Amino acid sequence: MIMSLPEEDLTCPVCCDIFTDPVLLSCSHSFCRGCLKRCWDSGLRECPVCRKRASKSSPPCNLALKNVCEALLQVRRQSSVEEEMMNCNLHGEKLKLFCLVDKQPICVVCQSSKLHKTHDCSPIEEAVLDCKDELTISLKILQDKLDSLKHIQRNSEDMFGYIKSQVLSTQRIIKDQFEQLHQILYEEESARLAAVKKEEEEKTARTKERIKDISAEVQSLRETISIIQEQLKENDMVLLKTFKDTQDRCRSIAFGSNSMSGLLIDVTKHLSNLKYTVLEKMLAHVDITSVTLDPNTAHPCLILSDDLTSLHYSKQPSHCPDNPERFHMSAEVVAMTALGSGSHRWVVETGRNQDWLLGVVSLSVRRNVEISARPEYGFWTLCFRDGAFRAMTSPPTTLTLSTTPKQIKVQLEYNKGTVSFFDNVNDTLIYTFKHTFTETLFPYFYTQSSHPLRIMPEKVLFTMLRQ
The missing domain is CATH 3.30.40.10 (Zinc/RING finger domain, C3HC4 (zinc finger))
Structure with missing residues (x-):
């Protein structure tokens, strides 16, 4: 007009x-x-x-x-x-070609020069479409990465509250157990509370640092995305002239590790066999469990006891962070004890629980996807469901038992390559897996019953050696 x-x-x-x-x-x-x-x-x-x-x-x-x-x-x-942009700065000719090697528009004189003579070129019109498609793909990748980082950032922020609740819960349990040991244990109690506080400060500091790094990555991504979005709004020639720099900026973005592993409070370190560690002061008999559950791996629907020796299923999941160590798909948990060699055994009281799996699992088992409990996937387990016992082979082996055991002993001979299950009351063998183990194993527990599975304590005797 x-x-x-x-x-x-x-x-x-x-x-x-x-x-x-x-x-x-x-x-x-x-x-x-x-x-x-x-x-x-x-x-x-x-x-x-x-x-x-x-x-x-x-x-x-x-x-x-x-x-x-x-x-x-x-x-x-x-x-x-625009007229100036359409002409070559060196030769004054109209820019009609796009050098695919140097990623910049050129004129026919440039194409004949030594600088571009051996380079592949395409017409400007085709190059515009190709470059827009490539930038659109880069933008989508960066936006997906930004969404992923935002999710990790939110999860990291959620960890602050959860770490605090872990600290409070752990401190409460420590106090309760120390009250049972009376005043003589006061110094030990104080030392352990201080250890929890120190770890809280360390883990909180590490989490803050991780969030700081993620925030920096988010800001960098936002700036790059903003630049690309502005470039896509420019006229074609501006886009082509800045295309190489923009792509170089995209490729130069280095993303840090997304892993949040190891940021939670190591509750097991503070609570595992707590009474046993002070037996020298008590000079008496106490209970000890060779296997202690790791709450940082427990599915949200599993409720663990304060002493981390029993578990049961709840339909109301607890609020816990989406940390990498945790089982996400089914009601599973592993113990903190890493089994890499030698002989190991523990007894689990099943009681009235009618739906459980017990055994060992490989360290490398994925915990964020649903996997069948089979040896080829790193599981060696005994299953009790619908009134029947099964060894979880491939396919499962149905077992016929004269009585239903209420206590299952799991015995691992790592070097010999066997995992055996016994009726602990009469020491009757139920089933033995044979396998050549190459990975670290962990005691494994699964249940969808409200009746608890309990790791039974062992009695330890102290004797005085006199010289």
């Missing part, structure tokens, strides 16, 4: 140029404000065209004409820039 107006309609009669800040006289003639002022300063206060006397008040701005003139000047400037 602007270009359809005759240019003389937009030209000041005094300076013969496009109006600048035009004003309107009562006679309907318009002039640049500066031109009119110079005319009036050197003569009568009248219209320079029709000589009609003007009022003494300042003439009003011709806003409509001003807007049209400014729009015309803008179009001229843009056309000039």
Whole structure:
């Protein structure tokens, strides 16, 4: 619409140029404000065209004409820039090709030069489409990465509250057990509370540092995404000229590790066999369990006892962070004890629990996907479900037992490559797996019953050696 107006309609009669800040006289003639002022300063206060006397008040701005003139000047400037952008800076020729090696637009003279003679080129029109497609793909990848980092960031922030609840729970349990050991254990209790507090500070500091790193990555990604979005809005030639720099910026972004492993409070370290560690002070008999559950691996629907020796299923999942160590798909948990060599055994009281799996599992088992409990997937387990016992081989082996054991002894001979299950009451063998173990193993527990599975304590005797 602007270009359809005759240019003389937009030209000041005094300076013969496009109006600048035009004003309107009562006679309907318009002039640049500066031109009119110079005319009036050197003569009568009248219209320079029709000589009609003007009022003494300042003439009003011709806003409509001003807007049209400014729009015309803008179009001229843009056309000039676009025309300049379309020509080669070196040869003045029109940029018609895009060098696929150097990722920049070139002219036909450039193509014949030594710099680009051996390079593959494509027409500008094709290059624009290809570059837009490539930038769109890069933008999608970066946006997905940003979403992933935001999720990790939110989960990291959630860990603050959970770490605090772990600290409070752990401190409460420690206090309860130390109260049972009376005043003689006061110094030990204080030392352990201090250890929990120190670990809280360390884990909190590490978590803050991780969030700081993630925030920096998020900011970097946002800036790069913003740049790409702005480039996609530019005209084609601007996009092509800046394409290489933009892609180099995308490739230069280095992402840190997304792992959040090891940030939770090591509850087992503070609570495992707590009473046993102070037996030398008590000089008496206490219970000890060779296997202690690791709450940082427990599925949210599993409820663990304060002493980490029993578990049962709840339909109401607890609120816990989505840390990598945790089982996410089914009601599973492993013990903290790593089994890498030698002989190991523990007894689990099943009681009235009618739905359980017990055994060992490999360290490398994935915990965020649903996997069948089979040896080929790193599981060596005994299952009791629907009133039947099964050894979880491939396929499962149904077992016939004369009685239903209430206590199951699990015995691992790592070096010999066997995992055996016994009725602990009469020491009757139920089933033995044979396998050559190459990975670290962990005691494994699964249940979907509200009746608990309990790791039975062992009695330990202290004897005094006299010289």
